[in-house]
Amino acid sequence: MEQLHLSPISRVDGVITLPGSKSISNRALLLATLASGSTRLTNLLDSDDIRHMLNALTTLGVSYDYDRGAATIEVEGLGGRLARGQQAELYLGNAGTAMRPLAAALAIGSGQFVLTGEPRMKERPIGHLVEALAPLGAEIRYLENPGYPPLAITAADLGGGEVEIDGSISSQFLTALLMVAPLLGGSLTIRVKGELVSKPYIDITLGMMARFGVEVENRDYQSFKIASGQQYVSPGDYLVEGDASSASYFLAAAAIGGGTVEVRGVGTDSLQGDKHFADVLAAMGARVEWGRDFIRCGRGTLKGVDMDMNAIPDAAMTIATTALFAEGPTTIRNIYNWRVKETDRLTAMATELRKVGALVEEGEDYLRIEPTPQLRHAEIATYNDHRIAMCFALLAVGGQPVTILDPGCTAKTFPDFFDRLASISR
Numbered sequence: 001m002e003q004l005h006l007s008p009i010s011r012v013d014g015v016i017t018l019p020g021s022k023s024i025s026n027r028a029l030l031l032a033t034l035a036s037g038s039t040r041l042t043n044l045l046d047s048d049d050i051r052h053m054l055n056a057l058t059t060l061g062v063s064y065d066y067d068r069g070a071a072t073i074e075v076e077g078l079g080g081r082l083a084r085g086q087q088a089e090l091y092l093g094n095a096g097t098a099m100r101p102l103a104a105a106l107a108i109g110s111g112q113f114v115l116t117g118e119p120r121m122k123e124r125p126i127g128h129l130v131e132a133l134a135p136l137g138a139e140i141r142y143l144e145n146p147g148y149p150p151l152a153i154t155a156a157d158l159g160g161g162e163v164e165i166d167g168s169i170s171s172q173f174l175t176a177l178l179m180v181a182p183l184l185g186g187s188l189t190i191r192v193k194g195e196l197v198s199k200p201y202i203d204i205t206l207g208m209m210a211r212f213g214v215e216v217e218n219r220d221y222q223s224f225k226i227a228s229g230q231q232y233v234s235p236g237d238y239l240v241e242g243d244a245s246s247a248s249y250f251l252a253a254a255a256i257g258g259g260t261v262e263v264r265g266v267g268t269d270s271l272q273g274d275k276h277f278a279d280v281l282a283a284m285g286a287r288v289e290w291g292r293d294f295i296r297c298g299r300g301t302l303k304g305v306d307m308d309m310n311a312i313p314d315a316a317m318t319i320a321t322t323a324l325f326a327e328g329p330t331t332i333r334n335i336y337n338w339r340v341k342e343t344d345r346l347t348a349m350a351t352e353l354r355k356v357g358a359l360v361e362e363g364e365d366y367l368r369i370e371p372t373p374q375l376r377h378a379e380i381a382t383y384n385d386h387r388i389a390m391c392f393a394l395l396a397v398g399g400q401p402v403t404i405l406d407p408g409c410t411a412k413t414f415p416d417f418f419d420r421l422a423s424i425s426r
């Protein structure tokens, strides 16, 4: 297995222009496909998760003109439902943002489809989405284990109505349902059961649907109504914001390592909830400055925090390694769904943090990290989880050499992460 040895980095300084947001790139590709007119997306992320969405769209006959070098794509909108009367098998890797929305988009169209992915995708639940689509008349079968991909979808144009969806495991199910709602035969009311997790991702969905011309009535995230007669219309040009989750590694590097780092592409104007990662760093003692389109961070004397991080599940992993350089313990709460992401992130993070010497308590839905003055070198297993590879790189910034196993796993969302980190390392 490949490994990357990171020597201590004495200081970070500089500017990072962020790659496009994964969440926004995959939503934008689907919305541009469903809209009338063609859409030019700029700053599209180039990573595995986006490639899986693009491959699926190609298989489904969607036309686009992709200039990979320029991170720009022009998508020919269908002006309505995807894939009428086709048969196709789609391989979606481990991209939740492709699997969940495409399952919904295909279930409400017409044709026969198989949706599958890598082994971990087959362990990531999708039952709540399937259960929500069933009352509308969607026929979806589980090909291996009940509640999990691969799925066989036999689609027959669906009408609207009222559905319930369980929001307690992943917000992506609700996102999927919201995005396809305007394509149903009638209006749709969605009631959310259970506590809705990862809520800010729903704001990304609603904000982007609005940009493509569809309004959703949001009753306090407990129910949503999408009136019939609305259609997605291309906004013409759409600039994909920088990825706020990817920004977290560089902002934390500055907080830990000294110097000043500015990330460009996210700021106060951002749609992404993960921009609030910078507020957590500020609460820990880092110096943070905001602009509409940038966040700048500098070192502070860091202290541990005890916070509910349900709203920033991805960036919260960066807090877990930042906590190693703070004074006092840090507790990251309400993160049960870390267990159903790229790996069981609660167990994986606890295991790897212990390897470097931290005292860690792994709860059912929380992690408590007690830093140690005596960090030690470790080979960090990454479990095919890009975020574990990226957040453990922060050890080097804190002066502790570290070896990252399978560093190539960052390709899911950030293929050149380690080069970008090197570019600000002094």
Ligand SMILES: O=C(O)C1=C[C@@H](OP(=O)(O)O)[C@@H](O)[C@H](O)C1
Binding pocket: 022, 023, 024, 096, 097, 169, 170, 171, 172, 175, 197, 198, 201, 313, 314, 337
């Ligand atoms: O909608 C999205 O773009 C995402 C939602 C979150 O997932 P959950 O809603 O499953 O927590 C997040 O972790 C994921 O990386 C992207």
Ligand SMILES: C=C(OP(=O)(O)O)C(=O)O
Binding pocket: 094, 095, 096, 097, 314, 341, 342, 387, 413
């Ligand atoms: C949870 C993640 O990915 P996915 O979109 O596959 O859910 C992630 O990127 O951290």
